[in-house]
Amino acid sequence: MNKVILIGNLTRDPETRTTSQGTTLCSFGLAVNRRRKSEGQPDVDFFNVTAWRQLGDLCARYLSKGRKVCVVGQIQIRTYDAQDGTKRTAVDIVADDIEFLSSAQQGGDYAPHAAAPAAPAAPSGFSPAESGFTQVDEDELPF
Numbered sequence: 001m002n003k004v005i006l007i008g009n010l011t012r013d014p015e016t017r018t019t020s021q022g023t024t025l026c027s028f029g030l031a032v033n034r035r036r037k038s039e040g041q042p043d044v045d046f047f048n049v050t051a052w053r054q055l056g057d058l059c060a061r062y063l064s065k066g067r068k069v070c071v072v073g074q075i076q077i078r079t080y081d082a083q084d085g086t087k088r089t090a091v092d093i094v095a096d097d098i099e100f101l102s103s104a105q106q107g108g109d110y111a112p113h114a115a116a117p118a119a120p121a122a123p124s125g126f127s128p129a130e131s132g133f134t135q136v137d138e139d140e141l142p143f
Helices: 053-062
Strands: 004-010 015-018 024-038 041-052 068-081 087-100
Touching (some): 024 053
Antiparallel strands (some): 004 024, 015 024
């Protein structure tokens, strides 16, 4: 089984791309503190996270640098040749689920990409009685 759960902060704003087939993907960096500390500073691991389709759209829309998230996904390890000719290994996370743990207003000096959508308004001509709800007078409430 290949499953990882990481909690950390975004190291950069999400970048969105679209494949030639029209599929959206969003990628961002994630910094995760380790429990142990060396010389007073926590050790930090950095991961590249990729979210596909609707999850990628949500990340691009609501996340920004500094936001805290919980990423559940799979580890992918890839090797590549660096510009200096050496072989390098990268650990990437393909996200299955991302939980937004901090709001845009909680700390940090980052700005959200977009405001959260407003609650949908009731359609015109909406009648509570027609939709199965019973109108209750506030004076009849027991509290």
